[in-house]
Amino acid sequence: MLILLEIITTAIWLMLPAYVPNTCAALVGGGTAIDFGKTFRDGRRIFGDGKTYRGFVLGVLSGVVIGIVQNFVAPDIGYPAFAASALICLSLGAMTGDLVKSFLKRRVGFKQGAPLPLIDQLDLVLGAWVFTYAFSHEWFVTNFTLWVMIGVLVITPVLHKIVNIIGYKLGKKDVPW
Secondary structure, eight states, rough: HHHHHHHHHHHHHHHHHHHHHHHHHHHHSSSTTTTTTOTTSSHHHHHOTTOHHEEEEEEHHHHHHHHHHHHHHHHHHTTOOOOOHHHHHHHHHHHHHHHHHHHHHTTTTTTTTTOOOTTHHHHHHHHHHHHHHHHHHHHHHOOOOOHHHHHHHHHHHHHHHHHHHHHHOOOOOHSSS
């Protein structure tokens, strides 16, 4: 039981710079859409109104800031510190993963806010991991052990659902998923 708790807390710790950006983007986003309202060659929006420059930039910055704060407390609580490249990659990768998912959802005809189970929850994980693996490889393989990765894949959909319900109840999201 203690090992399971350690895996879960480590997974959350390592993913916090990737988890925070999407929440922050939903809370402070708005403004100019990244796709400027344009459509792709299939006639559908490229990303949709929900993907804005303000949300993207502030989302990435919030992930980096939370990681910097984590680095200050990491030595005192025994969790790994983040390489600067890892912080940027986790945050930027999470937001990019969400953007890629939105692009793909538009291509197959999903409207903004329409649910796509598991993909909606794990897009940020995939984006964060791809970027971090590519640009902060040693840090990634040192910290994301197999069990931690499994932990991330299991807890992320649960955390995602909880955060989205809270956002919906606060009026920051149009849908609770």
